[in-house]
Amino acid sequence: MIGLLDVYRSKLMGLLPYFDWYPCDAHSPKWWGGLESPEEVAITAVLVQQTRWENVKKAYENLRLARLNNFVAIKKSSANFIKNCIRSVGMNASKSKKLKGLADAVVKNGGWERFINRDLEKVRADLLGVNGIGYETADSILLFAGNHLIFPASRLVARVLERVGFSVPKGYEAFRRFIESGLPRNLFDYKLFYASSLVITKVACRSSDPECSKCPLSDACYKFL
Numbered sequence: 001m002i003g004l005l006d007v008y009r010s011k012l013m014g015l016l017p018y019f020d021w022y023p024c025d026a027h028s029p030k031w032w033g034g035l036e037s038p039e040e041v042a043i044t045a046v047l048v049q050q051t052r053w054e055n056v057k058k059a060y061e062n063l064r065l066a067r068l069n070n071f072v073a074i075k076k077s078s079a080n081f082i083k084n085c086i087r088s089v090g091m092n093a094s095k096s097k098k099l100k101g102l103a104d105a106v107v108k109n110g111g112w113e114r115f116i117n118r119d120l121e122k123v124r125a126d127l128l129g130v131n132g133i134g135y136e137t138a139d140s141i142l143l144f145a146g147n148h149l150i151f152p153a154s155r156l157v158a159r160v161l162e163r164v165g166f167s168v169p170k171g172y173e174a175f176r177r178f179i180e181s182g183l184p185r186n187l188f189d190y191k192l193f194y195a196s197s198l199v200i201t202k203v204a205c206r207s208s209d210p211e212c213s214k215c216p217l218s219d220a221c222y223k224f225l
């Protein structure tokens with residue numbers, strides 16, 4: 001996996017901003033869509049489930065205008081009002097409930113800073129305890145909003161690894177541990193590997209008809225060679 005990471009470092013860094021990923025300081029929230037607030041990263045991690053980032057942008061601009069870009073405000077607001085703000089993301093009624101559930105967990109633990117800056121396993125358990133927040137969303141929040149060293153083991157990342165030639169374990173947790181065992185244990189490389197893999201699936205390694213001739217990984221890819 002280090003070989004892939006080297007390709008990502010040398011060929012993908014400049015491409016990522018075109019897809020709303022911004023490589024920068026390892027601890028910055030800006031990796032995720034250029035957002036400056038970790039709470040906005042967490043909120044948009046829920047909003048982006050099963051939709052495109054372009055739709056999320058409209059929703060969080062509405063939340064910002066309504067001053068609902070933090071969990072204390074979301075906790076105080078009505079699910080119906082939030083639902084109307086995030087209409088652009090689809091499944092807005094259920095995502096509104098998820099945001100309310102996440103806000104409950106955050107406020108119950110004393111606010112965002114106290115909530116996120118706890119032991120990784122405790123935060124993860126609380127995130128997974130929110131109805132509708134699964135492993136990948138929880139781990140995206142932990143890594144990109146909380147700077148916890150855990151890899152969001154997306155099926156999109158698995159697609160790239162399988163095609164490149166890795167034998168990828170089945171099941172989320174087994175796959176997560178597999179990736180983590182192959183990467184240097186630091187935030188920058190975790191974030192870069194995740195963002196770059198997702199971009200590869202957009203520019204070339206689509207689910208059907210991958211465009212291998214355009215792919216930055218073609219020199220290293222088992223499927224292409």
Ligand code: SF4
Pocket residue numbers: 160163164204205206210211212213215216217218221222223224
């Ligand atoms: S070379 Fe083709 S199969 Fe391999 S990662 Fe790139 S697009 Fe996917």
